[in-house]
Amino acid sequence: MDCGAGRHPGHRWGCSMIYDPDYARAYSIIRCLAWSYGYAACLHGSFTRDLDVVLVPWAETTAPPEPVINMMAEQTDTKVQHGSPSDKPHGRKCWTLLFKGFGDPRWIDISVMPRIHAAPAGTDGATA
Numbered sequence: 001m002d003c004g005a006g007r008h009p010g011h012r013w014g015c016s017m018i019y020d021p022d023y024a025r026a027y028s029i030i031r032c033l034a035w036s037y038g039y040a041a042c043l044h045g046s047f048t049r050d051l052d053v054v055l056v057p058w059a060e061t062t063a064p065p066e067p068v069i070n071m072m073a074e075q076t077d078t079k080v081q082h083g084s085p086s087d088k089p090h091g092r093k094c095w096t097l098l099f100k101g102f103g104d105p106r107w108i109d110i111s112v113m114p115r116i117h118a119a120p121a122g123t124d125g126a127t128a
Contacts, residue, residue, distance in 0.1 A: 019047070020047075020051075020106070022099065022106065023047065023051040023106070023108070025076075026051065026076040026078070026097075026108055027041070027043065027051065027053065029072065029075045029076050030053055030072050030076065030108075030110065033068065033071055033072050033075060034055050034068070034072075035058075037062060037063035037068045038057060038058060038059035038060075038061055038062030038063060039055040039056060039057060039058055039059075039062055039068070039112070040055070040056045040058040041053055041054070041055055042054045042055075042056060044111075045109075049105075049106075050106065050107050050108065050109055051106075051107075051108045051109070052108075052109050052111070053108065053109070053110045053111070054092075054110075054111045054112075054113065055068075055110060055111065055112045055113065056113050057113060057114075057115045057116070062115055065085075065093065065095075065112040066085075069084075069085075069095045069097075069110060069112070072097065072110065073097050076097065076108070077099075077100060078097035078098055078099055078100065078107075078108060079097065079098050079100060080095055080096070080097060080098075081095070081096040081097070081098050081107070084096050085112075088111060090113070090114075091113070091114040092111045092112065092113055092114070093111065093112050093114075094109055094110065094111045094112075095109070095110050095112075096108070096109050096110075097109075097110065
């Protein structure tokens with residue numbers, strides 16, 4: 001199956017899955033913590049040089065992202081990279097979690113979509 005044909009013509013990609021046991025362990029922890037604080041955790045990317053996770057606000061109320069990211073770093077035994085978060089398109093913010101092992105080239109990028117507050121009753125949510 002050619003999963004990347006649209007974005008990378010001529011390149012043969014296999015459908016991605018997590019092969020790295022540390023990434024699998026970290027994602028299991030991240031997914032559970034995300035759910036506990038009102039987010040859905042989704043995987044994105046190639047799962048090769050890094051692990052890309054997107055947190056989407058899912059519940060009516062969610063915790064602010066920064067303390068959740070810090071808890072994820074603590075529980076996965078990673079550290080938040082200095083300078084995180086970075087701003088991304090569509091209001092997304094991205095934190096990078098680094099594995100603590102000396103010279104470990106792996107990392108986890110966790111993007112968080114912004115929380116959108118519901119429009120007041122009687123409006124269609126459109127802005128002028």
